Amino acid sequence: MTLHPGLILDSPVALSELPDFDILTGGDSGTKTDWHNHVPSFRSQGPTRFCTAFAGTAIASTFNHKETGDKEVFSASELYFRSGGSIYGNSLISTLIAMQRNVVLENDIPTTIPDGWGVGIYNRLKKQAIASEEHRERGKPFAIKSITNVLTTDAVLRSALKQSPLMVAIGIGTGYSEKIAPNPKKIYDYHAVVLLDIEDDGTRIIFDSLSFAAGFDGFHKLAGNYDILYAFASVDLPNDWYKIQSDAKAKPFDYALSHYGKPRNYYLELEKANLFRTVLRAHPTLLAPAGRLWTVLVNAICYGGYNVTDILNHLTNIRRTGKPIFDLNSTR
Numbered sequence: 001m002t003l004h005p006g007l008i009l010d011s012p013v014a015l016s017e018l019p020d021f022d023i024l025t026g027g028d029s030g031t032k033t034d035w036h037n038h039v040p041s042f043r044s045q046g047p048t049r050f051c052t053a054f055a056g057t058a059i060a061s062t063f064n065h066k067e068t069g070d071k072e073v074f075s076a077s078e079l080y081f082r083s084g085g086s087i088y089g090n091s092l093i094s095t096l097i098a099m100q101r102n103v104v105l106e107n108d109i110p111t112t113i114p115d116g117w118g119v120g121i122y123n124r125l126k127k128q129a130i131a132s133e134e135h136r137e138r139g140k141p142f143a144i145k146s147i148t149n150v151l152t153t154d155a156v157l158r159s160a161l162k163q164s165p166l167m168v169a170i171g172i173g174t175g176y177s178e179k180i181a182p183n184p185k186k187i188y189d190y191h192a193v194v195l196l197d198i199e200d201d202g203t204r205i206i207f208d209s210l211s212f213a214a215g216f217d218g219f220h221k222l223a224g225n226y227d228i229l230y231a232f233a234s235v236d237l238p239n240d241w242y243k244i245q246s247d248a249k250a251k252p253f254d255y256a257l258s259h260y261g262k263p264r265n266y267y268l269e270l271e272k273a274n275l276f277r278t279v280l281r282a283h284p285t286l287l288a289p290a291g292r293l294w295t296v297l298v299n300a301i302c303y304g305g306y307n308v309t310d311i312l313n314h315l316t317n318i319r320r321t322g323k324p325i326f327d328l329n330s331t332r
Contacts, residue, residue, distance in 0.1 A: 005191035005210070006049025006089035007169060009229070009284055012277065014093050015291025019241050021148040021160050021233050023248045035165045035196040036205070038065040040073055042218030045209040046113035048125075049088065052095040052192040053080035054209035055167050058218075059194055059234065060103040060142055062165050072142065076209075078109040081129040087122045092167055092192055096147045096232055102139035104131045146241075150231040152288055153322040157231060158198050164233040165207075166195040171227065171284060177212040180221045190284070193220075195231065204228070230288035249293075255329045256296045260303040272301045279308055286315040296328050305332030 040061035045054050057074040064072050083090060083098035109131050114121045131139075150160045160166055172191050173184025180203060197205040202224025209218070238244065250257055276298065280290055290297060297315075300306040310332065314325045326332070 005172060005189050006045070006051045006085070007190040007192050008086075008089045008091045009169065009190055009287060010091045010093045010291075012280060012287055012291035012294050014091075015149055015230060015288055016294040018093070018147060018149040018232070018291075019237055019245050020249075020292065021150045021235065022156050023245050024148060024237060024241055025159070025163070025235065030162050032162055033066075035062055035066075035161070036219070038062045039165075039194070039196065039207050039218065040065070040071055042216065043073075043076070043111070043209060044113065044211040045076070046211075047115070047117040048080075048113065049085070049090070049117070050076050050080045050111075051209055052090045052092055052167075053077070053083070053085065055092075055192045055194050055207075056095045056099050057103060057106075058207055058209075059165050059167060060099060060144055062194075063144060063234070064142055073106040074103040074139070074142065075106045075109040075111050075129070075131075077111040077125055077129040078104040078131050078135075081126045082131070087117075087119060089190075092169055092230075092232060093147075095192075096144070096167060096234075099144045100146065101143055102136050103142045103144070104135050104139040105142075108132075108135040108138065144234045146235065146237040147232050148235055148237070149288065149292065150233050151292070151322065152228045152231055152285075152319060154198065154202065155322065157195070157228070160231070160233040161195065161197060163235050166231045166233050168193060168195045168206075168231040169229040169284075170222070171229065177210075180223055181226065182223050183226045187284075190229070195228070227285045229284045230291075253296045253329050256299050256304060259299055260331055262303045265302065268302050269298055273298045276301060276308060276311070279312070283312060283315075285319060286312065289315045289318045293328070300326075300328045300332075304328065304330075 053076040057076045060074050083094045171187030173186050173188050175182050194207040204222040206220050207218050208220045297311050317325045
């Protein structure tokens with residue numbers, strides 16, 4: 001099997017700018033939804049780097065079927081290029097933001113799966129994927145609702161799945177095509193899939209656009225300890241969501257956000273932020289919790305006496321348990 005995922009990891013800053021699911025919903029929200037019954041038929045991304053777009057159009061189809069009973073299919077190629085996909089891949093956030101405007105029907109802009117991949121094929125497909133204004137207008141009723149950042153602890157993922165199938169970023173490596181994929185010891189690429197369910201033993205059920213073997217129907221399982229780098233849900237947001245989130249995030253960190261009482265040094269913050277962002281490239285599982293607390297973390301390194309290793313340990317514990325190690329509102 002040759003894997004051809006397509007994902008450029010979103011930055012911590014981009015993640016921090018999204019509303020947080022657990023802050024806005026208060027955690028548990030309603031009864032469990034069986035998303036398995038609503039997903040569209042499996043479609044392979046072939047050798048393209050379209051995984052983000054195939055995951056996005058699968059989510060749009062899933063929501064539409066749940067609401068209307070109709071199994072509309074949407075164009076992954078149109079979404080990919082409209083959301084800024086490059087020959088190397090595309091990010092989850094840019095895909096989801098584009099989906100908030102509209103999702104074009106597949107029969108308007110068919111998704112062509114080529115035999116190979118390269119600059120020439122990319123350019124040809126990009127020209128073919130341009131939708132007319134009429135097609136875009138027809139797709140507006142299928143646009144998804146607002147998106148939220150989901151903390152990747154088991155409890156929060158389960159809670160978010162009651163409201164939405166989740167678009168998630170994962171790393172993939174040897175053994176990914178096994179019946180239950182083990183958490184890779186070494187990641188050789190990144191991939192976007194749809195998380196549909198978590199079983200009682202923690203096994204994750206996903207809907208995937210890679211082709212593992214003849215007869216593959218798109219459903220795949222990941223081991224309970226499989227790292228989800230970050231996740232997004234689609235939910236209705238209150239009109240004042242930004243104020244709600246900002247107030248909730250700032251409340252525990254008044255001292256940290258005021259630079260621990262020290263004079264602010266913008267250039268120091270820029271230097272440490274760039275350093276921290278570089279270090280995080282080697283720790284993609286920490287991107288989501290880092291984004292969630294980005295300003296506080298940078299201030300802690302610049303003014304609070306914490307070093308980068310302290311912050312990495314702090315974020316690792318948050319990712320695994322949802323609980324912090326340090327009180328970042330106090331100096332080290």
